[in-house]
Amino acid sequence: MPVVHEVDVVVAGAGQAGLSTAYHLRRDGYEPERDFVVLDRAPGPGGAWRHRWPTLTYGRVHGMHALPGMPLTGADDDRPSSEVIGGYFAAYEDAFGLRVRRPVAVRAVREAGDGRLRVETSDGVWLARALVNATGTWDRPFWPRYPGQELFRGRQLHTAQYAGPEEFAGRRVVVVGGGTSAVQHLLEIAEVATATTWVTRRPPVFREGPFDEERGREAVALVEERVRHGLPPQSVVSVTGLPMTEAMRRAEEAGVLRRLPMFDRLTPTGVAWADGTETAADTVLWATGFRAALDHLAPLRLREPGGGIRVEGTRAVRDPRVHLVGYGPSASTIGANRAGREAVRALRRPPLPARPATGRPRPEPALAGAAPGPAGA
Numbered sequence: 001m002p003v004v005h006e007v008d009v010v011v012a013g014a015g016q017a018g019l020s021t022a023y024h025l026r027r028d029g030y031e032p033e034r035d036f037v038v039l040d041r042a043p044g045p046g047g048a049w050r051h052r053w054p055t056l057t058y059g060r061v062h063g064m065h066a067l068p069g070m071p072l073t074g075a076d077d078d079r080p081s082s083e084v085i086g087g088y089f090a091a092y093e094d095a096f097g098l099r100v101r102r103p104v105a106v107r108a109v110r111e112a113g114d115g116r117l118r119v120e121t122s123d124g125v126w127l128a129r130a131l132v133n134a135t136g137t138w139d140r141p142f143w144p145r146y147p148g149q150e151l152f153r154g155r156q157l158h159t160a161q162y163a164g165p166e167e168f169a170g171r172r173v174v175v176v177g178g179g180t181s182a183v184q185h186l187l188e189i190a191e192v193a194t195a196t197t198w199v200t201r202r203p204p205v206f207r208e209g210p211f212d213e214e215r216g217r218e219a220v221a222l223v224e225e226r227v228r229h230g231l232p233p234q235s236v237v238s239v240t241g242l243p244m245t246e247a248m249r250r251a252e253e254a255g256v257l258r259r260l261p262m263f264d265r266l267t268p269t270g271v272a273w274a275d276g277t278e279t280a281a282d283t284v285l286w287a288t289g290f291r292a293a294l295d296h297l298a299p300l301r302l303r304e305p306g307g308g309i310r311v312e313g314t315r316a317v318r319d320p321r322v323h324l325v326g327y328g329p330s331a332s333t334i335g336a337n338r339a340g341r342e343a344v345r346a347l348r349r350p351p352l353p354a355r356p357a358t359g360r361p362r363p364e365p366a367l368a369g370a371a372p373g374p375a376g377a
Ligand SMILES: Cc1cc2nc3c(=O)[nH]c(=O)nc-3n(C[C@H](O)[C@H](O)[C@H](O)COP(=O)(O)OP(=O)(O)OC[C@H]3O[C@@H](n4cnc5c(N)ncnc54)[C@H](O)[C@@H]3O)c2cc1C
Pocket: 012, 013, 014, 015, 016, 017, 018, 039, 040, 041, 042, 046, 047, 048, 049, 052, 061, 062, 063, 064, 065, 104, 105, 106, 107, 134, 135, 136, 137, 138, 139, 181, 293, 296, 325, 326, 327, 330, 331, 332, 333, 334, 336
């Protein structure tokens, strides 16, 4: 029999979104381990940043927002972002005593039968009033299906397995995808590969100039709109365009950013288009993004016919006990910060009813939401 714990709120995932949630819970008076618990499947701190390739140095990360309540200062731009941010997250968890439990993977969340959620994990069961799901996307790389994929004799890998450009030295490489990761891979690999080919489904849109707050808000609003209609969220780049950097301008001049439309199939020795053109390749790198890692929520049947989960604010429309943070419009470091705050605000219990006319004292609330019960306001 698994050990069964009782807690008010379970936070699944300790990346930016989960830690922001935990911080705001603490600020609201929730005690870690007593009122809430943070479960993370990874063996150490850092969320998805733990896995980012070594050449993605801190200086090359654009627009990383520090977690609430503790600035990230003095970081060396030349150090891998995985080390800088992993170290920062570790210090953060310590500073606020968040007591993240790891490695603990949430395997399934289902009805407990008494109004609570039953959170089944690799290390016991938690019964909780609410779940804040902050499991990110890194664990669900998206590989599109193309004819001939199984025939290709070279190597196929995804961004999730990319470890830097060295292994592509002397290879002919096809990079698939129109996002920031694809462009970063391409620029690095072009330095060492024999040949690179870049293919994307839609022509990439390059964005000149700074990404100001207004454009940021517009981009978030577009993703929000999809999520509100129960559609799977789009990547942020698909609505913001690719920021044109100096390195990209140089790569463009050198012909590295010459983009071809998506191929129609893979062959044993490369990729081919419907018009009969073929390009020989040793490696196909799928920089085709990630999907939200939400399989463990399947028993709750939150998905809409459109394939996405409809949320209002952070709350799942089909089950108000569940909040999704770092999902869709909040899938950025700043979005994750805000979503954590918003989820905690929504989790607060509704105010107690006005004091009855008899003057009988009403019970003092214990810690916000310490007892099990229906989801808050
Ligand atoms: C290559 C790349 C570069 C990026 N660069 C930037 C940038 O420059 N600026 C920016 O703002 N954003 C950037 N982003 C986006 C940003 O990293 C994310 O939006 C943000 O960090 C996500 O935080 P998160 O907490 O939602 O997810 P994650 O950081 O992925 O954290 C999720 C956590 O949940 C855990 N987990 C997963 N499943 C389970 C489970 N079943 N049970 C328990 N734990 C689980 C994971 O182990 C992980 O620790 C980038 C993304 C990528 C892929």
